[in-house]
Each structure stands twice: as structure tokens, then as C-alpha cells.
Amino acid sequence: MSNVQDYYPSNGRVVLHLDMNAFYCSVHSADEPELYKGKATAVAGSVEKRKGIIVTCSYEARALGIRTGMTVREAQRIAPDLILISPNFELYRQYSKGFMKIAYQYTPIIEQVSIDECYLDITGSKLFGTPLEIAQMIQMKIAQELCLPCSIGIAPNKLLAKMASDMKKPNGITILRRRDVPDVLWPKPCQDLFGIGAKTSEKLKKLHIHKIGELAKADEQLLLKTFGVMGSWLKDAANGLDHSPVKSERERSKSIGHTTTLPADLTHIDDINRVLLNLSDQTTRRLRHQRLVASTVQITIRRPDMSTITRSFTLPTPTQSMEEVYKHAQRLFVQHWAMGEPVRLLGVTLQNLVAEREAAIQLDLFSYEEEPKKEALTKVMDQLRDKFGEGAVLTAGMLTDDPSSLIRNKKIRGTSLEKLNSIDFE
Numbered sequence: 050m051s052n053v054q055d056y057y058p059s060n061g062r063v064v065l066h067l068d069m070n071a072f073y074c075s076v077h078s079a080d081e082p083e084l085y086k087g088k089a090t091a092v093a094g095s096v097e098k099r100k101g102i103i104v105t106c107s108y109e110a111r112a113l114g115i116r117t118g119m120t121v122r123e124a125q126r127i128a129p130d131l132i133l134i135s136p137n138f139e140l141y142r143q144y145s146k147g148f149m150k151i152a153y154q155y156t157p158i159i160e161q162v163s164i165d166e167c168y169l170d171i172t173g174s175k176l177f178g179t180p181l182e183i184a185q186m187i188q189m190k191i192a193q194e195l196c197l198p199c200s201i202g203i204a205p206n207k208l209l210a211k212m213a214s215d216m217k218k219p220n221g222i223t224i225l226r227r228r229d230v231p232d233v234l235w236p237k238p239c240q241d242l243f244g245i246g247a248k249t250s251e252k253l254k255k256l257h258i259h260k261i262g263e264l265a266k267a268d269e270q271l272l273l274k275t276f277g278v279m280g281s282w283l284k285d286a287a288n289g290l291d292h293s294p295v296k297s298e299r300e301r302s303k304s305i306g307h308t309t310t311l312p313a314d315l316t317h318i319d320d321i322n323r324v325l326l327n328l329s330d331q332t333t334r335r336l337r338h339q340r341l342v343a344s345t346v347q348i349t350i351r352r353p354d355m356s357t358i359t360r361s362f363t364l365p366t367p368t369q370s371m372e373e374v375y376k377h378a379q380r381l382f383v384q385h386w387a388m389g390e391p392v393r394l395l396g397v398t399l400q401n402l403v404a405e406r407e408a409a410i411q412l413d414l415f416s417y418e419e420e421p422k423k424e425a426l427t428k429v430m431d432q433l434r435d436k437f438g439e440g441a442v443l444t445a446g447m448l449t450d451d452p453s454s455l456i457r458n459k460k461i462r463g464t465s466l467e468k469l470n471s472i473d474f475e
Contacts, residue, residue, distance in 0.1 A: 067167050072144075072197075089112075093136075114127050148199070156173070168210065201214055234262075239287075246356035247354055307332055311392065314392060341405065
């Protein structure tokens with residue numbers, strides 16, 4: 050009989066990637082099984098408007114050909130009996146906290162990367178059994194206590210754990226070792242490697258690199274010349290190497306963010322700026338509510354093909370100013386996006402957070418007289434919104450009927466990209 054110790058490396062880590070399957074639809078099925086269990090359902094960003102898009106759909110709906118990102122109109126044409134559900138982010142957060150509570154029973158080293166997925170470092174969890182036994186126990190508890198399906202990848206690092214969890218859905222458990230990489234990953238196209246989007250894949254094809262195995266064996270200097278420092282990461286990833294640690298989410302939170310999926314692809318800069326303004330408004334409002342300041346502004350942009358980029362800028366001075374965040378979000382967008390290219394989703398995230406009292410905020414030489422007035426005005430606006438609701442005080446630029454305005458409603462704001470962390474959402 051083998052020893053549990055034999056299943057853990059003497060040097061190295063064991064990482065799980067826990068991925069909740071069709072999370073939003075699964076939550077509705079668990080919460081109201083009499084309405085949704087076993088049925089073709091879809092959560093849509095705008096159920097009332099047929100131009101809205103499908104945020105996620107049940108596996109029953111997927112079997113009929115429904116896909117995330119499809120318009121409501123398209124989906125209903127394919128499946129007239131499809132049940133459309135309006136998002137309920139308060140409910141999703143309750144269930145998210147539920148599966149995280151179960152995960153924390155097996156290790157304190159957990160990094161939650163979105164509302165429906167997280168990494169667990171179980172290297173020190175031998176007391177609970179082998180990695181496979183731990184994964185089985187977590188999956189079983191989530192099914193029994195929350196009635197939710199999940200897939201789990203088991204690997205020596207985060208990259209392979211993420212790849213493994215995607216291999217068997219729903220309710221799968223997959224082990225992916227580094228020695229498995231040549232047989233399992235190398236025959237796949239480069240775009241199947243986590244972290245490689247459509248544009249990177251096209252650049253690789255121009256280098257006659259089509260398969261992950263070809264990328265693994267590619268000349269690193271050629272990759273560095275084409276992709277910069279990312280070239281080394283591409284080669285490492287194709288060889289199953291990833292040295293990034295699982296960052297415990299019980300450390301001080303590093304980000305506050307909002308994203309919004311758009312009912313139709315946006316191409317006009319004025320429409321995009323309006324969304325960025327609403328996102329900047331709500332992220333900085335939450336920042337001030339927690340008495341924090343941020344040093345980094347990050348934007349997230351998603352294309353209609355669901356490929357996503359993030360770009361960030363570190364400020365010379367920490368801020369909690371909506372105007373400052375909005376200015377840098379606008380600049381990042383202009384710098385990193387081809388004008389006229391359609392946008393499906395936008396997000397603004399504030400990172401590198403510290404408490405107000407710990408931050409030495411240096412006032413600009415030319416604005417030090419105006420800054421106290423701005424702070425006083427912002428404080429009054431926050432108080433009015435606390436008392437009378439988020440829509441009580443708005444600038445003209447925030448008035449819009451796109452979903453970015455809905456993040457002011459705490460019952461429905463957010464998406465699967467919204468970072469969950471130790472900072473409360475309220």
C-alpha cells in the first residue's frame with residue numbers, strides 16, 4: 050500500500066484549479082430547481098432587449114448550439130424554448146462565498162481569480178489525503194452542500210492546473226503532469242494554450258508555428274524578437290513551465306474592479322468613454338468607501354470573439370479620484386486599441402491599494418489650492434448617494450442606457466470578470 054507522501058513532490062508544488070461549471074445558470078438551478086433544473090437556460094445581460102447577449106448558458110442549452118457571446122435574438126432563433134434569466138449578482142456572490150468556504154477547509158493558500166474559479170496550493174495538505182482524494186472531496190462537498198457542478202485540474206503549477214480543469218466538463222477531475230505535456234498539449238493548436246489569444250496565435254502562424262509542440266521547440270531568440278519579454282513566457286508555457294505562486298487572497302486585497310458586458314459591440318470613442326466614465330465612477334466610489342487609494346489603473350477590453358487584453362498604468366501618486374482614474378483609463382484605451390475595432394466588454398480595475406492614512410499623497414504644485422475643494426465636493430456627493438441611492442448625483446457623461454450604468458445598482462452589477470477579494474463589495 051503506497052504512502053500519501055509518495056503522491057507529493059519532494060521539491061515543487063501541487064496546485065488545484067477549481068472551475069465552477071456554467072456558474073450563473075448552475076446557481077439559478079440550485080436556487081430554484083423547480084424552475085430551472087435540467088432545462089436549457091441562459092443568463093442574458095439584457096433579457097428585455099433582444100439585442101442583449103448571452104453571458105452564460107446551461108449545458109442543456111449548449112447541447113442545442115447556444116454559446117456565450119451570442120445575441121439573445123440568435124439564441125432564441127436556435128432554441129425558441131430557451132429560458133432567459135436576468136443576472137442576480139448578489140445571489141452569485143453568496144454561492145461564490147459558499148464554494149470558497151469549502152475550499153478553505155483544505156488549504157489557506159487560495160487565489161480567487163474570478164467569481165467562479167480559484168487556485169489552491171495543497172502542497173502542505175497531505176493530512177487530507179492524496180491530491181486526487183482532496184479534489185474528489187472538494188467536488189463532492191460542493192455538489193452536496195451547494196448543488197453545484199465543478200471541474201478540477203490537478204498539476205504542479207497554475208498554468209497546467211488551469212489547462213487540466215478545462216479538459217473534462219462538467220464535473221471532471223483531470224491530472225496533468227509536466228511529463229504529460231508532449232502527449233496531451235503539444236498536438237493542440239497554439240490558441241488552446243491558456244494565455245494565447247487570437248492575435249498572438251496569428252503572429253505565431255506567420256512564424257510557421259501552429260502547434261503547441263512547435264512553440265515548445267521554437268527558437269527563443271526569434272520569439273523574443275517578435276514578442277519581447279513575452280517570448281520567453283510563451284516558450285516556457287508551451288513546455289508546461291509556470292513559476293507564478295498561488296497568492297493567498299487572505300492577504301490584503303490588491304484590487305477593486307468593475308467590468309460590464311455591452312448589449313452591442315461599441316466602435317465609437319464617445320460611447321466607449323461613457324462606459325469608462327461609469328466604471329471609473331463606481332470603482333473609485335468603492336475605493337473611497339473602503340478608505341483606500343490606488344497606485345495602478347488597469348483596463349480590460351474584450352473583443353466579440355471573446356479574446357481579452359488587459360493594460361495598466363502605475364501612477365506617480367496614489368489616488369482615489371474618479372477624474373484621475375477616468376483620464377488614465379481613456380489614455381490606456383487609446384494607446385492599446387485600434388480605433389474602430391469593435392468592443393464587447395470593458396472593465397476598470399484599481400490595483401496596488403493602500404489605506405489612506407498610509408499613503409503620502411503629494412499634491413500637484415498647481416492644484417494644491419483646488420484639491421481640498423474637489424475632495425469636499427466628492428465627499429458631499431458620496432454622502433448624497435449613500436442616503437438617496439447611486440443615481441442621486443450623476444454627471445451628464447454618466448447618463449446612458451448601456452449596462453455600464455447598471456453597476457450603480459448593487460443587486461445586478463458585476464460580471465464573471467469582477468475580482469472577488471477580501472474587500473467587501475458593498
